[in-house]
Amino acid sequence: xxxxxIHAGAAAAEGLDRxxxxxxxxxxxxxxxxxxxxxxxxxxxxxxxxxxxxLGQEAIAAGVALAMRPDDYTFCxxxxxxxxxxRGAPMAAVMAELLGREGGLLxxxxxSMHLTSVEHGVMGSYAIVGAHLxxxxxxxxxxxVRGTGQVAVCFFGDGTTNIGAFHEALNLAAxxxxxxxxxxxxxxxxxxxxxxxxxxxxxxxADRASAYGLEPIVxxxxxxxxxxxxxxxxxxRAREGGGPSLIEAKTYRHGxxxxxxxxxxxxxxxxxxWMTRDPLTTYRARLAAEGVEESTLSGIDADALAxxxxxxxxxxxxxxxxxxxxxxxxxxxxxxxxxx
Amino acid sequence: xxxxxxxxxxxxGIAQEMxxxxxxxxxxxxxxxxxxxxxxxxxxxERFGPDRVRDxxxxxxxxxxxxxxxxxxxxxxxxxxxxxxxxxxCWDLVANQVAKTRYMTGGQVSIxxxxxxxxxxxxxxxxxxxxxLENWAMAVPGLKVVAPSTPADVVGLLAAAVRDPxxxxxxxxxxxxxxxxxxxxxxxxxxxxxxxxxxxxxxxxIAALAAMVPRALDAADRLAAHGVFAExxxxxxxxxxxxxxxxxxxxxxxxxxxxxxxxxxxGWGAEVASLAAEECFDSxxxxxxxxxxxxxxxxxxxxxxxxxxxxxxxxxxxxxxGMG
Ligand SMILES: Cc1ncc(C[n+]2csc(CCOP(=O)(O)OP(=O)(O)O)c2C)c(N)n1
Ligand SMILES: [Mg+2]
Numbered sequence: 001x002x003x004x005x006i007h008a009g010a011a012a013a014e015g016l017d018r019x020x021x022x023x024x025x026x027x028x029x030x031x032x033x034x035x036x037x038x039x040x041x042x043x044x045x046x047x048x049x050x051x052x053x054x055l056g057q058e059a060i061a062a063g064v065a066l067a068m069r070p071d072d073y074t075f076c077x078x079x080x081x082x083x084x085x086x087r088g089a090p091m092a093a094v095m096a097e098l099l100g101r102e103g104g105l106l107x108x109x110x111x112s113m114h115l116t117s118v119e120h121g122v123m124g125s126y127a128i129v130g131a132h133l134x135x136x137x138x139x140x141x142x143x144x145v146r147g148t149g150q151v152a153v154c155f156f157g158d159g160t161t162n163i164g165a166f167h168e169a170l171n172l173a174a175x176x177x178x179x180x181x182x183x184x185x186x187x188x189x190x191x192x193x194x195x196x197x198x199x200x201x202x203x204x205x206a207d208r209a210s211a212y213g214l215e216p217i218v219x220x221x222x223x224x225x226x227x228x229x230x231x232x233x234x235x236x237r238a239r240e241g242g243g244p245s246l247i248e249a250k251t252y253r254h255g256x257x258x259x260x261x262x263x264x265x266x267x268x269x270x271x272x273x274w275m276t277r278d279p280l281t282t283y284r285a286r287l288a289a290e291g292v293e294e295s296t297l298s299g300i301d302a303d304a305l306a307x308x309x310x311x312x313x314x315x316x317x318x319x320x321x322x323x324x325x326x327x328x329x330x331x332x333x334x335x336x337x338x339x340x
Numbered sequence: 341x342x343x344x345x346x347x348x349x350x351x352x353g354i355a356q357e358m359x360x361x362x363x364x365x366x367x368x369x370x371x372x373x374x375x376x377x378x379x380x381x382x383x384x385x386e387r388f389g390p391d392r393v394r395d396x397x398x399x400x401x402x403x404x405x406x407x408x409x410x411x412x413x414x415x416x417x418x419x420x421x422x423x424x425x426x427x428x429x430c431w432d433l434v435a436n437q438v439a440k441t442r443y444m445t446g447g448q449v450s451i452x453x454x455x456x457x458x459x460x461x462x463x464x465x466x467x468x469x470x471x472x473l474e475n476w477a478m479a480v481p482g483l484k485v486v487a488p489s490t491p492a493d494v495v496g497l498l499a500a501a502v503r504d505p506x507x508x509x510x511x512x513x514x515x516x517x518x519x520x521x522x523x524x525x526x527x528x529x530x531x532x533x534x535x536x537x538x539x540x541x542x543x544x545x546i547a548a549l550a551a552m553v554p555r556a557l558d559a560a561d562r563l564a565a566h567g568v569f570a571e572x573x574x575x576x577x578x579x580x581x582x583x584x585x586x587x588x589x590x591x592x593x594x595x596x597x598x599x600x601x602x603x604x605x606x607g608w609g610a611e612v613a614s615l616a617a618e619e620c621f622d623s624x625x626x627x628x629x630x631x632x633x634x635x636x637x638x639x640x641x642x643x644x645x646x647x648x649x650x651x652x653x654x655x656x657x658x659x660x661x662g663m664g
Contacts, residue, residue: 138411
């Protein structure tokens with residue numbers, strides 16, 4: 001981590017009140033519990049295909065979501081359960097989507113990698129690396145010309161900073177002064193390759209910021225309050241017409257890249273060291289140290305578990321989608337008709 | 341009635357829609373101050389201002405991505421990709437994102453977006469600035485595909501594309517930009533998914549697209565002198581495809597010839613031919629014949645390019661040989 005990394009403390013000083021801090025902890029706990037359950041269900045072959053968990057990275061989705069207005073937009077990647085849940089999408093529908101059920105958020109049409117809930121401002125999860133950065137810029141452009149004051153937030157990984165769409169989107173956003181906040185979740189790996197081995201600069205996002213006239217911002221991505229503080233500042237700036245920001249949040253995934261990847265390519269010591277910075281346990285300990293009663297925290301933990309249990313049960317109860325859906329919704333009239 | 345060139349018709353169609361609907365925006369490289377490299381957007385910046393007619397950097401992914409994000413959130417953008425060949429640099433955005441997002445999200449997202457692009461050969465630009473790439477878009481579920489052959493169709497189909505709630509790839513033909521015709525005054529809106537019978541005939545059906553349409557009409561004139569009467573259909577819209585009109589004609593004439601500028605393999609005519617074989621087999625009096633560019637990249641020299649792309653002579657000869 002560089003010297004310029006922003007840690008918490010600043011955040012508390014800026015006045016995140018007790019309720020908001022508990023809301024933040026609740027989000028982190030819910031995402032953690034959900035992702036662990038998703039992993040279990042994957043091992044039971046109930047979650048098919050692939051899935052990419054945010055275990056260890058929860059603080060970023062939670063901290064940013066808390067700083068957003070309900071009508072703001074988020075765009076995220078295939079690693080997007082956390083960001084979708086953090087905006088308030090119904091957990092049972094998210095779970096049902098992973099299980100390929102009719103009650104899924106997308107009625108089973110998209111799966112784990114494409115979670116979307118327009119109602120909650122979740123404008124999609126994109127599975128081709130980099131694609132959604134220009135799309136997020138476009139939503140920001142639309143907000144700008146419609147004069148709605150909405151901001152688009154776009155999450156992506158460290159590996160994404162090496163694809164052309166990243167650079168095209170950053171440049172366009174800067175030139176058009178778009179209300180968009182780009183959040184790079186630097187978990188040190190692009191799939192199985194350490195990001196440092198394939199990137200010309202040490203901070204893959206922040207060190208590129210100056211190329212687009214932007215401030216380099218590095219934040220401790222495992223500290224939900226620090227993330228909230230930088231996100232709040234960047235979102236406020238975007239809303240006021242100050243243009244885009246690029247935030248690099250340093251973090252680490254607890255598991256592998258996807259599915260059953262054991263992540264063996266990562267040195268034991270690195271994993272051990274990052275596990276001591278677990279965003280859930282460290283935030284919980286901080287709240288306790290700062291006077292939040294253990295009963296309150298364990299109450300939140302229990303609520304999260306109950307919520308995930310209920311979502312799991314509801315998802316399992318949902319039937320498979322009707323096969324008629326195969327030929328639905330290619331076009332706006334609901335059909336798949338391509339000829340007369 | 342005003343005489344409009346095909347390129348003026350592009351600007352007229354866009355202006356008609358921008359005037360009508362304040363959510364229509366135009367973006368692309370050099371579309372504003374320069375009026376487009378093909379001068380197809382001349383006057384729009386002056387008329388609608390820099391907010392609604394925006395020059396972009398050379399960032400095809402950003403152009404399509406920004407247009408998509410805006411289309412998802414309340415605008416109706418028209419995005420220009422200068423040459424259709426450049427679609428290759430943003431094909432992820434077009435084929436994976438624009439085309440699939442409605443379906444993947446269970447219908448949550450609408451993408452009312454028009455991607456305009458200059459397509460086709462005849463201008464000696466060589467293999468990377470001359471391709472006929474309608475079949476790229478045609479092969480992707482979720483994209484509508486239009487390729488007009490006349491100025492009036494440009495205005496009408498462009499208006500239909502802008503008003504359509506789904507993404508439309510609008511292929512303008514480079515070699516037709518200078519073509520002129522009378523275009524009716526007043527608002528003009530056509531229908532996607534409609535082919536047009538341009539000439540009646542009983543002996544055979546010629547289905548053609550874009551720059552091959554005037555050649556097919558010329559060929560039909562010459563064939564008539566041989567006593568062979570061709571029905572000429574301008575296919576106009578590949579997705580949706582007006583099979584009723586095309587196959588209806590085949591059922592009447594008993595023969596189908598397609599004239600395609602694209603290289604042979606899997607050109608749009610292959611789909612039309614397979615539909616005719618499947619659904620009009622009993623009406624056919626002879627083989628379906630596809631007249632295409634050979635399966636090669638397009639060469640630059642005029643003698644070579646002219647030899648590659650179907651010419652009036654080749655159409656006439658192929659039909660005469662095929663009918664004989
Ligand atoms: C264009 C493209 N190339 C490759 C892939 C395969 N792939 C999926 S995720 C991934 C790693 C991305 O790394 P990063 O951006 O750091 O995100 P993370 O998975 O670490 O969150 C790769 C290479 C892809 N989906 N899209
Ligand atoms: Mg990564």
